[in-house]
Amino acid sequence: MLPGPNYIYQCPTCNNLMYHESLASGNTFNAAFYSDGKLISPDLPSYPKITKCTSCRSLFWVGHLEPVASCEPEDMESSEWASASEMQFPDLFDLLRALDEGCAPMRNEKIFIRQQILWFFNDRLRAGYPLFRDQKDQLLWNSNIDELLLLLGTANDHHQFLMAELHRYRRKFRQAVDLLNSIEDPELKGYVAKLITACEMEVSTVIRLE
Numbered sequence: 001m002l003p004g005p006n007y008i009y010q011c012p013t014c015n016n017l018m019y020h021e022s023l024a025s026g027n028t029f030n031a032a033f034y035s036d037g038k039l040i041s042p043d044l045p046s047y048p049k050i051t052k053c054t055s056c057r058s059l060f061w062v063g064h065l066e067p068v069a070s071c072e073p074e075d076m077e078s079s080e081w082a083s084a085s086e087m088q089f090p091d092l093f094d095l096l097r098a099l100d101e102g103c104a105p106m107r108n109e110k111i112f113i114r115q116q117i118l119w120f121f122n123d124r125l126r127a128g129y130p131l132f133r134d135q136k137d138q139l140l141w142n143s144n145i146d147e148l149l150l151l152l153g154t155a156n157d158h159h160q161f162l163m164a165e166l167h168r169y170r171r172k173f174r175q176a177v178d179l180l181n182s183i184e185d186p187e188l189k190g191y192v193a194k195l196i197t198a199c200e201m202e203v204s205t206v207i208r209l210e
């Protein structure tokens, strides 16, 4: 993994300076890919696509802004960007607020945020904790799946893959298998067989595929 420059941004609401790191090169060696679409790759770290200003807490999409500057990591401290704070990944509360405040008007933005919410819950299982802490969690999990199913369609294999996953969480294994069987993307084909086996074994939680 070879680090690239840090990219510096200004909050569109309050002009607070923030930065994210970048990679000149990375790889997916030792990466783990999960059935909910999450890739955890120690040698290919990612930066937030949506973030909360560290000063005024307003939410914004990083890709909608142009960086105001770039700076080599080792030069940051002595540069005019020394006071910039590192961008943080949104937490569950931020993601829900982004939806409430209309930060995601586009369908693909809503899908992105709702998939992040799904990952937030599944991360608990990945870390060996229960999926829900209380009944409120369970309601949120269920409503998020309902909304995602409304947003996804069968015109896109990746969407279909996620739809099958959501049906599997709901123990609708036959519907999940039907969706999996109609996926044509060769990149996903390798995972489809593993997921069909999971359906046959009535496994209804996220699984590691690679």
Ligand SMILES: [Zn+2]
Binding pocket: 011, 012, 013, 014, 015, 016, 053, 054, 055, 056, 057, 058
């Ligand atoms: Zn701000």
